[in-house]
Amino acid sequence: xxxxxxxxxxxxxxxxxxxxxxxxxxxxxxxxxxxxxxxxxxxxxxxxxxxxxxxxxxxxxxxxxxxxxxxxxxxxxxxxxxxxxxxxxxxxxxxxxxxxxxxxxxxxxxxxxxxxxxxxxxxxxxxxxxxxxxxxxxxxxxxxxxxxxxxxxxxxxxxxxxxxxxxxxxxxxxxxxxxxxxxxxxxxxxxxxxxxxxxxxxxxxxxxxxxxxxxxxxxxxxxxxxxxxxxxxxxxxxxxxxxxxxxxxxxxxxxxxxxxxxxxxxxxxxxxxxxxxxxxxxxxxxxxxxxxxxxxxxxxxxxxxxxxxxxxxxxxxxxxxxxxxxxxxxxxxxxxxxxxxxxxxxxxxxxxxxxxxxxxxxxxxxxxxxxxxxxxxxxxxxxxxxxxxxxxxxxxxxxxxxxxxxxxxxxxxxxxxxxxxxxxxxxxxxxxxxxxxxxxxxxxxxxxxxxxxxxxxxxxxxxxxxxxxxxxxxxxxxxxxxxxxxxxxxxxxxxxxxxxxxxxxxxxxxxxxxxxxxxxxxxxxxxxxxxxxxxxxxxxxxxxxxxxxxxxxxxxxxxxxxxxxxxxxxxxxxxxxxxxxxxxxxxxxxxxx
Amino acid sequence: xxxxxxxxxxxxxxxxxxxxxxxxxxxxxxxxxxxxxxxxxxxxxxxxxxxxxxxxxxxxxxxxxxxxxxxxxxxxxxxxxxxxxxxxxxxxxxxxxxxxxxxxxxxxxxxxxxxxxxxxxxxxxxxxxxxxxxxxxxxxxxxxxxxxxxxxxxxxxxxxxxxxxxxxxxxxxxxxxxxxxxxxxxxxxxxxxxxxxxxxxxxxxxxxxxxxxxxxxxxxxxxxxxxxxxxxxxxxxxxxxxxxxxxxxxxxxxxxxxxxxxxxxxxxxxxxxxxxxxxxxxx
Numbered sequence: 001x002x003x004x005x006x007x008x009x010x011x012x013x014x015x016x017x018x019x020x021x022x023x024x025x026x027x028x029x030x031x032x033x034x035x036x037x038x039x040x041x042x043x044x045x046x047x048x049x050x051x052x053x054x055x056x057x058x059x060x061x062x063x064x065x066x067x068x069x070x071x072x073x074x075x076x077x078x079x080x081x082x083x084x085x086x087x088x089x090x091x092x093x094x095x096x097x098x099x100x101x102x103x104x105x106x107x108x109x110x111x112x113x114x115x116x117x118x119x120x121x122x123x124x125x126x127x128x129x130x131x132x133x134x135x136x137x138x139x140x141x142x143x144x145x146x147x148x149x150x151x152x153x154x155x156x157x158x159x160x161x162x163x164x165x166x167x168x169x170x171x172x173x174x175x176x177x178x179x180x181x182x183x184x185x186x187x188x189x190x191x192x193x194x195x196x197x198x199x200x201x202x203x204x205x206x207x208x209x210x211x212x213x214x215x216x217x218x219x220x221x222x223x224x225x226x227x228x229x230x231x232x233x234x235x236x237x238x239x240x241x242x243x244x245x246x247x248x249x250x251x252x253x254x255x256x257x258x259x260x261x262x263x264x265x266x267x268x269x270x271x272x273x274x275x276x277x278x279x280x281x282x283x284x285x286x287x288x289x290x291x292x293x294x295x296x297x298x299x300x301x302x303x304x305x306x307x308x309x310x311x312x313x314x315x316x317x318x319x320x321x322x323x324x325x326x327x328x329x330x331x332x333x334x335x336x337x338x339x340x341x342x343x344x345x346x347x348x349x350x351x352x353x354x355x356x357x358x359x360x361x362x363x364x365x366x367x368x369x370x371x372x373x374x375x376x377x378x379x380x381x382x383x384x385x386x387x388x389x390x391x392x393x394x395x396x397x398x399x400x401x402x403x404x405x406x407x408x409x410x411x412x413x414x415x416x417x418x419x420x421x422x423x424x425x426x427x428x429x430x431x432x433x434x435x436x437x438x439x440x441x442x443x444x445x446x447x448x449x450x451x452x453x454x455x456x457x458x459x460x461x462x463x464x465x466x467x468x469x470x471x472x473x474x475x476x477x478x479x480x481x482x483x484x485x486x487x488x489x490x491x492x493x494x495x496x497x498x499x500x501x502x503x504x505x506x507x508x509x510x511x512x513x514x515x516x517x518x519x520x521x522x523x524x525x526x527x528x529x530x531x532x533x534x535x536x537x538x539x540x541x542x543x544x545x546x547x548x549x550x551x552x553x554x555x556x557x558x559x560x561x562x563x564x565x566x567x568x569x570x571x572x573x574x575x576x577x578x579x580x581x582x583x584x585x586x587x588x589x590x591x592x593x
Numbered sequence: 594x595x596x597x598x599x600x601x602x603x604x605x606x607x608x609x610x611x612x613x614x615x616x617x618x619x620x621x622x623x624x625x626x627x628x629x630x631x632x633x634x635x636x637x638x639x640x641x642x643x644x645x646x647x648x649x650x651x652x653x654x655x656x657x658x659x660x661x662x663x664x665x666x667x668x669x670x671x672x673x674x675x676x677x678x679x680x681x682x683x684x685x686x687x688x689x690x691x692x693x694x695x696x697x698x699x700x701x702x703x704x705x706x707x708x709x710x711x712x713x714x715x716x717x718x719x720x721x722x723x724x725x726x727x728x729x730x731x732x733x734x735x736x737x738x739x740x741x742x743x744x745x746x747x748x749x750x751x752x753x754x755x756x757x758x759x760x761x762x763x764x765x766x767x768x769x770x771x772x773x774x775x776x777x778x779x780x781x782x783x784x785x786x787x788x789x790x791x792x793x794x795x796x797x798x799x800x801x802x803x804x805x806x807x808x809x810x811x812x813x814x815x816x817x818x819x820x821x822x823x824x825x826x827x828x829x830x831x832x833x834x835x836x837x838x839x840x841x842x843x844x845x846x847x848x849x850x851x852x853x854x855x856x857x858x859x860x861x862x863x864x865x866x867x868x869x870x871x872x873x874x875x876x
Contacts, residue, residue, distance in 0.1 A: 335751065339754060343754075364752075364754055365754065368717070371713055371717055372714060372833075372834060512751060544756075546834075
């Protein structure tokens with residue numbers, strides 16, 4: 001789908017400084033205008049996916065930067081791409097499409113680099129309402145960043161310099177004369193689309209466009225005209241005069257996240273977001289980008305109407321930059337680890353779907369989640385072992401709330417007692433919830449994630465019992481060992497679709513699981529006594545589920561494979577690798593019940 | 594003579610009611626004077642001065658004030674952390690005022706939760722405390738063991754999604770006995786607790802130990818006995834991710850056979866009870 005095939009798309013040409021810019025517009029004109037600026041080597045078509053999502057709500061404007069796509073190139077090329085001239089172009093476009101209202105600016109890569117210039121120079125004041133930046137720092141800020149690290153080179157700063165220095169290899173290449181042009185018009189231009197698909201996971205389609213070799217050859221002058229000049233003599237007044245939203249892809253191979261340390265000094269009204277993804281997020285993560293951009297524009301528009309400063313919409317919890325506005329589904333969310341996890345995500349600003357057999361408990365979790373920062377939260381009563389109910393839930397969630405970004409398969413039940421006392425009914429019950437519940441979740445929601453093709457994360461709650469054998473928990477341990485292996489296999493399979501899978505092995509955590517555990521071979525009274533006794537022992541250990549929840553959020557952010565949480569879980573994990581015999585010895589001990 | 598109450602069945606309830614409402618009046622007056630920037634120490638000092646001006650000379654314990662996440666006792670490891678600090682009050686912050694004055698020989702021990710400005714989460718916690726007040730009274734009337742009642746309160750908190758924060762108090766108590774105190778000209782206090790009151794508590798503990806009960810209502814074995822007649826200052830304390838709320842007031846337990854008379858709250862005209870009634874009317 002190309003831009004002009006989108007419903008309601010229209011094109012116009014804007015003349016400025018001896019060249020002609022190709023400008024495309026989507027959406028109703030009366031609405032607030034958002035201008036999307038593309039990077040290098042790109043044309044405005046890089047925004048197709050994002051623009052089509054924004055067009056329902058805003059007046060979306062895209063233009064080909066001079067020398068790119070269907071805009072004409074300056075003559076001569078040298079000196080024709082300075083940031084001053086790019087600012088002229090932007091102002092010409094803004095005046096043409098939105099003469100009497102400031103525009104919201106969004107930039108990716110070089111589009112963001114030039115937009116930083118737009119939002120930090122005097123002559124654009126009053127013409128820009130907000131700026132969303134992704135993968136493109138201000139050259140002036142970058143210059144100061146380098147200077148700071150050169151003048152006081154602590155080991156950490158030297159490391160940061162070297163790290164970014166290595167990531168910037170292509171900038172040095174682009175400064176060689178003629179060769180880049182030859183490469184782009186020759187073999188590189190031909191292979192580039194395939195390289196993007198393979199290395200950047202950009203979906204195949206009609207992007208990049210056929211103008212790529214010319215775009216890339218002309219665009220080399222963006223670097224040659226600006227980089228050396230700005231990095232050696234950065235402006236000292238490069239303060240942003242508009243609110244800025246910074247979206248950092250965590251897997252960007254060209255830009256280090258450290259570049260944005262202390263960005264608050266230059267952009268006082270800064271909202272930080274981070275996204276699991278590589279450099280070309282407008283192609284690989286359009287849903288999330290569109291929703292963050294819309295949210296930011298809406299907040300700024302609302303602030304303008306109220307006449308006050310922009311309210312800080314960002315939540316304050318740990319990892320708020322990462323989970324703000326994302327959709328998280330947690331099973332077993334009426335208590336224990338599930339509830340604590342739902343709350344932790346809520347504090348980070350995520351939208352939460354709390355699923356549990358216990359409808360009242362799930363609703364309660366959702367209610368409290370809303371109170372602590374979730375922009376929206378819902379309670380759903382579903383038994384995870386019921387495949388049809390799970391299918392229905394997935395349909396409902398997809399239709400009403402969207403595709404799940406993070407799935408936490410946490411629901412589980414306890415079963416203790418010797419193997420010989422465990423009936424096949426017991427086995428069925430525990431496997432139905434602990435294993436089949438996870439399988440259904442991964443299969444149904446995992447498929448939705450994979451089909452959307454914009455990444456995601458699945459967390460499965462296994463247990464330290466997954467690798468610590470025990471005579472007291474044969475069925476439970478078996479189910480959890482299966483979950484652990486399922487997670488590992490799934491991780492291998494889904495990696496190519498940018499979906500991470502983590503298995504969490506909590507250990508002994510003070511939750512309600514002990515109060516509902518079935519003790520095989522015990523009569524009702526004895527079972528009640530054992531439940532009380534274990535609950536008390538777990539209470540004495542008193543490891544709070546909140547800390548497991550923190551470990552889960554961390555596991556998602558770092559995409560960890562297996563995460564033992566409590567010290568005993570970590571110890572057992574270590575032993576299972578280096579001294580499994582010791583674990584077998586421990587397995588023979590009778591629990592003190 | 595530590596205990597001036599000769600007959601536990603007919604304590605001089607009016608005196609206790611008077612001092613309890615005096616203490617709550619103090620809490621409301623001080624809460625009304627809290628502004629951004631006031632520290633915990635200042636708030637504690639305000640309570641102390643207010644009560645001293647009105648004739649309070651002795652304390653079961655000196656006034657406490659907790660602000661912000663200290664209302665949920667976040668990171669409390671040692672009892673010294675209960676004492677007021679220089680933490681400053683900010684808009685939207687929850688706070689708890691807790692004081693136990695002795696007035697004309699009668700003791701009160703109260704806890705007042707509030708917050709500076711709007712805080713929907715804190716409102717929710719306060720509203721959810723009502724179920725605990727009802728549960729405790731109901732189960733005391735059933736003469737359930739104190740330890741069991743403690744566990745039931747715990748379970749209700751877990752169901753509500755909260756953490757039990759009264760577990761942080763010394764001995765993890767949800768309640769303790771209060772009694773009359775002899776009026777002395779000199780009434781020193783150690784670590785914030787009045788020596789006269791401590792003496793009363795110790796003597797109760799000694800007697801209780803012989804008879805199989807304890808003046809401390811805890812989750813431990815020594816509380817595994819039916820409610821002992823007398824006055825209990827009950828203080829369920831909810832915590833939720835850095836926000837805490839509690840109430841504390843006196844529950845009268847008698848050995849009457851009539852359930853209504855076997856246990857009742859000393860006074861129903863208290864700020865938190867009025868607040869719940871208003872909310873019901875509004876709803």
